[in-house]
Amino acid sequence: MLREPTDNRAALWRTAAGQRGYFTAAQAQEAGYSYQAQRYHAQHGNWLVVDRALYRFREFSDLPDEGDEQLVRWSLWSKGRAVVSHDTALTAHDLGTANPSRIHLTVPRGFRQKSDVVILHRADLADSDVEDRMGYRVTTPLRTLVECAAEGDDQDVLDGAVAEALERGMVTRRKLLHAAQVLGPRAELGLERALGTMS
Incomplete structure (x- = not known):
């Protein structure tokens, strides 16, 4: 019919x-x-x-821009397989002063699409590392901070983001340090430095 x-x-x-x-x-x-x-x-x-x-x-x-419309676009581009992550996720969570020039997405290891506008990180994320937004998915504040530390991103940006996340009750020191241990020494070092600035 x-x-x-x-x-x-x-x-x-x-x-x-x-x-x-x-x-x-x-x-x-x-x-x-x-x-x-x-x-x-x-x-x-x-x-x-x-x-x-x-x-x-x-x-x-014609509607007012909410700032994350482009993230919906990239989620659809990836057929729903990409998760907004790293510096772009910091921006989505309104943490720190990150202002990435390209969109950071975490995709499954077998993902084949490419674009000059995005930086693809390959990893298999657990459901507990991801939260749903309207039209896209983003890594949790905890996962985002640990990933940024593991990437060796700008330490000043990381320091500010960690301080804001703790102040807003989005993460705890204990959970940050535990998650950093799982991702490795670089993540641990970055987060220990960020936490050290608050002591």
Whole structure:
């Protein structure tokens, strides 16, 4: 049975609403839009073309920016396999002064896609290391801080982020040091230095 065009739009809108207005060509097809119909909507400006096989409803681009819309875009680009991490996750958690020029994503080891706009880190994250946001996933504050320490990121940025996370009750000293032991000596050193600045 064929659906009415308004039913197709309603179905796609429901999907896109949870993704800040973004949707993939596959999601549009699932909602009842053939590839020919998708091309029509893109060419006539009904849908904004964000990337290959990635669109956004025009209405969402008129809403005030919340700052993390681009993270939804990269989650969809990765087909939901990427988790926002490292410096980008610090920004998502509003910790410290990190201002990365590229998006940091942690992806499974077999992930093959590439882009010049992102830095990919390969790791298998436990569910407890990840939290869900509207349209994307991000590493927890604990995992984020430990990863940044393990990467040897800017120590001043790490110091500030650790201090803020402790002050806001997002992590504890004990959990930070334990998680750092799991990731190795570099993570331990970075976090011990950050905690030392607070003594």
